[in-house]
Amino acid sequence: MAGANMNAMNQTPPGWWATLSEALSGLAKDEQGTLWLDGLAFTAAPLAQQADRVGHHDDPRIERLQQYLYRRYYAACVDDPSPQPMWYPPAVKAWDGGRWQVLEQLGNGALAVQQGRVARRVEAGEYLFDGVPARAMRGQHVTVQRAAWTEQLDPAFIYLFGETPQDTCNDDCQVRYYLAPQPARLGDVVQALSNALDQACLPYLLKYPSEPAAWLRQDAVVLYVAARHGRQVHRLLGHQADWLRTRLRSTSPLWTLPLLPGLGFAQDPDDGRSFGESRCRALALGLLDAACHGADLRQAVQAQFDLCGIDWDHPHLEADPEDRYGLHHLHFVMGAPASVTAVAQPLQEAIRIGHHVCAEALWLGERCTWLSDDADDSDGPLKAFACSMNASLYDGTVGVAAFLVLLAEQSVQPAFVDTARGALRHALAFAAGNTLSLYEGRLGTVTQGLWLARRLGDAELAQDYERAITPLLQDLQGLPADPQPVDLMHGLAGAIIGLLGLANQAPALAPQSRVIAQALGLRLVQQAQRTPHGWHWPEHGAHLGLCGLSHGNAGIALAFAQLARDCPGLEWSQALAHTLAYESHWFIEEQGNWPYLFAEDARHLDDRVSHCGMAWCHGAPGIALSRLALLQISGEQHHRAIARRALQTVAADLIAVTSLAGSSYTLCHGPAGNADILLTGAALLGEPAWAECARQVASRGLAAERGAWRSGLGVAQGQSMGLMLGLAGTGYFLLRCGASAPVPSLLLPLGLTPMGDV
Known part of the structure; x- marks a missing residue:
């Protein structure tokens, strides 16, 4: 080990040491x-020390030397002889953070509080509590209110806070950006930076000196963010680079990583000291060792940097061989800022959701994922639990990527493209436990991910997806001979659609994909139960097969229709006819809908039923979408009338006083999904009133939810980031309502029909 250290000592010194060593x-x-040093004396005379001072050292020379190094070499503190007038941020209304649950009482009236998965500390005066006793106890709720900026934290600085609450209890690594504005431009830089960060939904803390004479410091403006947001902030600043160049001085604090002249980057130390204090202290300790023991100056300083956990070659970072926070992999790329234009309110909210989704991404190299809730009732009542997101289209990173890809096409924001690419990279690397499922398995991940990679225009990513398909096709050829799930969501029908879509996307794989799709189609035919009223596919011990899109005949019909189109044969057309006959058998004319057909609803083909679904997964909305797709696939006009009747039912329910659509604005089973299907129907059948109805649903959601969109998990406080049950799906629906250009439907497998062109 000693030999390794000596070898490190003999390497070429880092640039910062080459610059500083002559002065020292x-x-x-x-x-x-x-x-x-520099003609100044640093004596061992005792110092008056504050008991709680982090930088205290038994040798007073260290304290004196550290303070001098900080002022002279780190911050280059020079008072401006002609200071600018003081600048304050605009006076704005206090930030209203809504209701937070109290986790713990802290000292001096402060509380630890939580909202969703965000936990933070709030000081006395930053929250309101009107309960009894006078101080909020654990489990009670307070309303958090906080000023946008303050002079109260430290009289030497003005502090600005981001609109997005910072997760101060869970973000255990912080990074900082140092800006050295021209004094006359400090207000412009602070205001522009805070506006851009707020627009990107990135939580932050920013400070600058409260005395204009100190605005010539190299660290005049300091921006603090969580390390997990470093990638997004690097990107944001990179796209402001040209604007910043004309407003920054060409200087940065010692040891920071220069991103631009006047813009430096560093990691927050682990020991509670400021960045400059920690480096100056390590340098002071090394200087003392060299002076007192005759050691080589560089070796003494490097030894102290090592002891203090500072990366010698990259002194802007703490020593971290595993690069746990990905800080060695951050890239600063300059580019043009995204243009800002006035857009409709639904699109504004879709863009805000997109920025929020990007801000919440957790990155590892070029891949990203999210923490998202799921729900489980194995122990009794349905409960939410947080987990790392899977790869799927339904509630995984492919679904989030689908939203971001379409959003990027309507709003030129580099963050959306970058995060969509990272989500697709994660999906490709994720080991799914299920092979067959289109919405929750590996087949769906690679076929739908390939479509999105192509839509992004990322040829390398698309090639990686194509390479992942070969082993998948081998797995599908080796499916067990026993009966398989049959539906669109998890089973043979969805797999057939995915494979035939793949054949259209990747011609080299088309022959093998079509052969496997036809083999699965034959298995689907073999597993059918034949009746005088058509074919159905009961599962899980049920007596009757279902009618709806995700789990019933409406989804299975799409598989047979696509087989009939792409692999012509009489057997597929006959299977399609039998599948639709069963669906038609259960149509309830007076409701314009189809029943659930769960065991509690019916057991026999002649049972009288009345309990109908009203969602993408069950009932008229999903069946309407299926018939619209069948109309496009086959051109047979009788599907038009059935789709129209079902869509009339959907529209009537959405404007009813008591709607069956639910209250969470999600896609699988919520008004957003039903209204989104109306948008597709309006375009294909020429019914603008349906599109207006959908936009009214969006307006109601915007007014009711006020940005705090609930998930479709069915549990209080459950938060999902995914497409069909969560925030990505809500954002996608708002995007379709507000976009000026057509946005493809995501409520059918990607590329199944030309619906994306309407």
């Missing part, structure tokens, strides 16, 4: 033990 070469110690 005059270090000396006299007979009284006084250190001399």
Whole structure:
């Protein structure tokens, strides 16, 4: 180990040391033990110390030397002889953070509080509590209110807070950006930076000196963010680079990583000191060792950097061989800022949701995922639990990527493209436990991910997806001979659609994909139960097969229709006819809908039923979408009338006083999904009133939810980021309502029909 350290000592010194070593070469110690540097004496005379001072050291020379190094070499503190007038941020209304649950009482009236998965500390005066006793207890709720900026935290600085609450209890690594504005431009820089961060939904803390004379410091403006947001902030600043160049001085604090002249980057130290204090202290300790023990100056300083956990070659970072926070992989790329234009309110909210989704991404190299809730009732009542997101289209990173890809086409924001690409990279690397499922398995991940990679225009990513398909096709050829799930969501029908879509996307794989699709189609035919009223596919011990899109005949019909189109054969057309006959058998004319057909609803083909679904997964909305797709696939006009009747039912329910659509604005079973199907129907059948109805649903949601969109998990406080049950799906629906250009439907497998062109 000693040999390794000596080899490290013999390497070429880092640039910062080459710059600083000449200035430090005059270090000396006299007979009284006084250190001399730059003609100044640093004595061992006792200092008056504050008991809680982090930088305290038993040797007073360290404290004196550290303070000098900080002022002279780190911050280059020079008072402006002609300071600018003081600038304050605009006076704005206090930030209203809504209701937060109290986790713990802290000292001096502060509380630890939580909202969703975000936990933070709020000081006395930043929250309101009207309960009894007078101080909020654990489990009670407070309303958090906080000023947008303050002079109260530290009289030497003005502090600005981001609109997005910072997860101060869970973000255990912070990074900082140092900006050195021209004094006359400080207000412009602070205001523009805070506006851009708020628009991107990135939580932050920013400070600048409260005395204009100090605005010539190299660290005049300091921006603090969580390390997990470093990638997004790097990107944001990179796209402001040209604007910043004309407003920054060409100087940055020592040891920071220069991103631009006047813009430096660094990691927050682990020991509670400021970045500059930690480096100056390590340098002071090394200088003292060299002066007192005659050690080589560089070796003494490097030894202290190592002891203090500072990366010698990258002193802007803490020593971290595993790069746990990905800080070694951050890239600063300059580009043009995204243009800002006035857009409709639904699109504004879709863009805000997109920024929020990007801000919440957790990155590892070029891949990203999210923490998202799921729900489980194995122990009794349905409960939410947080987990790392899977790869799927339904509630995984492919679904989130689908939203971001379409959003990027309507709003030129580099963050959306970058995060969509990262989500697709994660999906490709994710080991799914299920092979067959289109919405929750590996087949759906690679076929739908390939479509999105192509839509992004990322040829390399598309090639990676194509390479992942070969082993998948081998797995599908080796499916067990026993009966398989049959539906669109999890089974043979969805797999057939995915494979035939793949054949259209990847011609080289088309022959094999079509052969496997036809083999699965034959298995689907073999598993059918034949009746005088048509074919159905009961599962899980049920007596009757279902009618709806995700789990019933409406989804299975799409598989047979696509087989009939792409692999012509009489057997597929006959299977399609039998499948639709069963669906038609159960149509309830007076409701314009189809029943659930769960065991509690019916057991026999002649049972009278009345309990109908009203969602994408069950009932008229999903069946309407199926018939619209069948109309496009086959051109047979009788599907038009059935789709129209079902869509009339959907529209009537959405405007009813008591709607069956639910209250969470999600796609699988919520008004957003039903209204989104109306948008597709309006375009294909020429019914603008349906589109207006959908936009009214969006307006109601915007007014009711006020940005706090609920999930479709069915549990209080459950938060999902996914497409069909969560925030990505809500954002997609608002995008379709507000976009000026057509947006493809995501409520059918990607590429199944030309619906994306309407």
